[in-house]
Amino acid sequence: MAEESKVTLYGYWPSPFAKMVEIALKLKGVPYEYVEEDLTNKSQMLLSLNPVHKKVPVLVHNGKPIAESLVILEYIDETWKNGPQLLPMDPYKRAQVRFWASFVQQQLQDSMIKVAMTEGEAREKLVEEAYEKMRLLDEGLKSFFPDGNPSIDTEHLGLLDVVFVSFFGNHKVHEEVLGFKVIDPEKTPLIHCWLKALLDLPLLKETLPPHDKMVAFIKFINESALKSSTA
Amino acid sequence: MGEEVKVFRTWSSPFALRVVWALDLKGIKYETIYEDLSNKSPLLLQYNPIHKKVPVLLHNSKPIAESLVILEYIEDTWKHRPLLPQDPHQRANARFWIKFGEDKVFPAVRDSLLKQGKEQEEAHEAALESFKLLEEELKGKKLFGGEEIGMVDIALGWLANLVSVLEEVLVLKFIDEHKFPLLSAWMRLFADIPVIKQSWPPRDKLVTKYIAIREARLATN
Numbered sequence: 001m002a003e004e005s006k007v008t009l010y011g012y013w014p015s016p017f018a019k020m021v022e023i024a025l026k027l028k029g030v031p032y033e034y035v036e037e038d039l040t041n042k043s044q045m046l047l048s049l050n051p052v053h054k055k056v057p058v059l060v061h062n063g064k065p066i067a068e069s070l071v072i073l074e075y076i077d078e079t080w081k082n083g084p085q086l087l088p089m090d091p092y093k094r095a096q097v098r099f100w101a102s103f104v105q106q107q108l109q110d111s112m113i114k115v116a117m118t119e120g121e122a123r124e125k126l127v128e129e130a131y132e133k134m135r136l137l138d139e140g141l142k143s144f145f146p147d148g149n150p151s152i153d154t155e156h157l158g159l160l161d162v163v164f165v166s167f168f169g170n171h172k173v174h175e176e177v178l179g180f181k182v183i184d185p186e187k188t189p190l191i192h193c194w195l196k197a198l199l200d201l202p203l204l205k206e207t208l209p210p211h212d213k214m215v216a217f218i219k220f221i222n223e224s225a226l227k228s229s230t231a
Numbered sequence: 232m233g234e235e236v237k238v239f240r241t242w243s244s245p246f247a248l249r250v251v252w253a254l255d256l257k258g259i260k261y262e263t264i265y266e267d268l269s270n271k272s273p274l275l276l277q278y279n280p281i282h283k284k285v286p287v288l289l290h291n292s293k294p295i296a297e298s299l300v301i302l303e304y305i306e307d308t309w310k311h312r313p314l315l316p317q318d319p320h321q322r323a324n325a326r327f328w329i330k331f332g333e334d335k336v337f338p339a340v341r342d343s344l345l346k347q348g349k350e351q352e353e354a355h356e357a358a359l360e361s362f363k364l365l366e367e368e369l370k371g372k373k374l375f376g377g378e379e380i381g382m383v384d385i386a387l388g389w390l391a392n393l394v395s396v397l398e399e400v401l402v403l404k405f406i407d408e409h410k411f412p413l414l415s416a417w418m419r420l421f422a423d424i425p426v427i428k429q430s431w432p433p434r435d436k437l438v439t440k441y442i443a444i445r446e447a448r449l450a451t452n
Contacts, residue, residue: 052327052331052364061320062320064320066320066323066324066327067327068326068327068330070326070330071323071326071327071330072323074322074323074326075319075320075322075323078319078322079319091304091307091308092290092293092295092304094303094304094307095295095300095301095303095304095307098297098300098303099295099296099297099300102297102299102300103281136281140281
């Protein structure tokens, strides 16, 4: 492969933002080099590739860096035409995908982080807010799965599938650490079925971080965060 | 052509203005529906049940919410007078700066308005840091989109009139001509483009609005 067309992904194994990009590259069958960054000790390379945010993921293609996970996903979709189309052709359907992808990545993720960072009574209210947002997504999913049955194969995965599985594929980890049923089959039945169908796909299951490794990591992060917020 | 395009907005929402500008630049005809956010219409609640906010674009009876999602929809639907570059890497760069505007610039400026004391100082500082990066990005260009307005200019366009309003309301400098010569020049250039100029909300009403917002917020603290 010519040096110019080489693809490199700078990531961090627990990051759902980096995971999204990994999954997208695999779906499209794009050969790439993966560079694991230690975010507590960022490499000079990362700092020079993403000077604005100094974060992962960064995708480098044709010698040029692209940052911001959703921006990278759109770039991948526009550049490599093999594999599933991450965004549909129809403008209205594209808008729906973009709307919900942003909702998952910002609103839902925000709610989960708030729950993780809070203890006691205040936490209950935040858990309820998180459920409310999940319910909104569940409702929204009806337009994607009109017959109520999300059956998915890798040839037809889309951007929203990739985003959601990256954030919530390890939901059992979050449930174990946070002590509440993040994906409740009664509260959000469609999300529950959808996630189950996604996790049945070997490509996704294998790309997500292993359960125990993730539990240990999240526990460590939560403890550090709580310590620093009460210090 | 018989396409039905409607824009739900308020007189002053900077997010709704983005949609107005994009449609006006592409010469799309639309009907405007002004909302009173203290008394939201049933239609608005029906079309944007998740966030219950403006702007909402209605096209052939289908609603789209979230201003940046709407901008991409407008770009996907009406392909003349493109707002994004053709090249995928340049498109990614444009989207990067749009996101930067949303995630870094806007919250810092908003918090400068809504907070006081040390929190306001920190927000103001963060805003200045974000302007430095915008200044860098403008090097060699007169507009973020190059020679013509692009989606980045539209997404950041709220700076071009709100900054001076907030500088008056807060008695705080944000974009100093000497510190940010390129950004200042961009703001003047953008604000004067006819399609943009014709849609600025009245300045005195904006000053009144933001003074009231700040007072209300500080009173609840």
